[in-house]
Amino acid sequence: MLEEVVATRYVTPLREGGSLPGIVEADDLGTYVMKFTGAGQGRKTLVAEVICGQLGRRLGLRVPELVTIQLDPVIGLGEPDQEVQELLKASGGLNLGMDYLPGSIGFDPLAYEMDPVEAGRVVWFDALINNVDRxxxxxxxxxxHGEPWLIDHGATMIWHHNWPGAQASAAKPYDASDHVLATYGPDVAAAAAELAPRVTEELLTEVTADVPDEWLVDEPGFDAPDAVRRAYVEALLPRAATIHERVTVGERTERKPSQAPGWLTDHLTPWPHTTGQGEHSKQKDSGE
Known part of the structure; x- marks a missing residue:
């Protein structure tokens, strides 16, 4: 189970995130980047953050620590931004927090070096969870502190938006041509040899158990939260064994539109704006 804390102060919104996350302080004296259940993307974004974040941490990747955060909407009464107030009002109860990394800066592939082994581990992990947004x-x-950290895993495991087609979707290959680490010559085979054997049914059962029941209830086609958790295990387990054989790195699409789904590409245009679904632009959640 994730540690549960209580938000004591809403500090500021992060207007670089598609879900308008915010920095909050909590009763454990920690500072977190908070993602809200009332955001436009819905609770599945938070489910993906938990499963993929916890899985990445268990595999030894640098992912900020996760907590659940109880939010009393009254905390936002002093917030002058009407949009933020509405988000806080819609998010009373349990939300998700990621340890805030003070002083962190965005990763720039032109400014930082990374060896093929470490790059391969990240690319393999993203292939496993089908991350189209790195x-x-x-x-x-x-x-x-001089080390790369992985953030923002809400746009992963796209198959959970259509469970009837999940097995077929999870069996698809992974195109890493536009991946930020593609130019580092990622050694995906070495990463698979190291990490794939560690992705066991037991491990996946443990990380899916960290998802709160209330984010899984009433999922169409499932009669209980544990059945939904089992569906994630059944999608990820076979993918871990063979996805390295289906990772391709081709020519980047600098002169073409992004290959990511339309519901993810808002972040490619300047803030502020909204789509027809009321989603916001999304770049990266600095400090997440």
């Missing part, structure tokens, strides 16, 4: 356009990586 591209050269939007790295979703931070550098903190």
């Amino acid at each position: 591209s050269w356009r939007n790295p979703n990586m931070l550098v903190w």
Whole structure:
């Protein structure tokens, strides 16, 4: 189970995130980047953050520590931004927090070096979770104390938006051509040899158990939260064994539109704006 804390002060919104995350202080004296259940992307974004974040941490990747955060909407009464107030009002109860990394800066592939082994581990992990949102356009990586950290895993495991087609979707290959680490010559085979055997049914069962029941209830086609958790295990377990054989690195699409789904590409245009679904632009959640 994730540690649960209580938000004591809403500090500031992060207007670089698609879900308008915010920095909050909590009763454990910690500072967190908070993502809200009332945001436009819905609770599945938070489910993906928990499963992929916890899995990455268990595999030895640098992912900020996660907590659940109880939010009393009254905390936002002093917030002058009406949009933020509405988000806080819609997010009373349990939300998600990621340890805030003070002083971190965005990862720039032109400014930082990374060896093929470490790059391969990140690319293999992103292939496993089908992360289409760690591209050269939007790295979703931070550098903190000289080390790269992986953030923002809400746009992963796209199959959970259509469970009837989940097995077929999870069996698809992974195109890493636009991945931010593609130019480092990632050694995906070495990463698979190291990490794939560690992705066991037991491990996946443990990380899916960290998702709160209330984010899984009433999922169409499932009669209980544990059944939803099992579906994630059944999608990820076979993918871990063979996805390295289906990772391709081709020519980048600098002169073409992003290959990411339309519901992810808002962040490629300047803030502020909204889409037809009311989503916001998304670059990266600095300090996440």
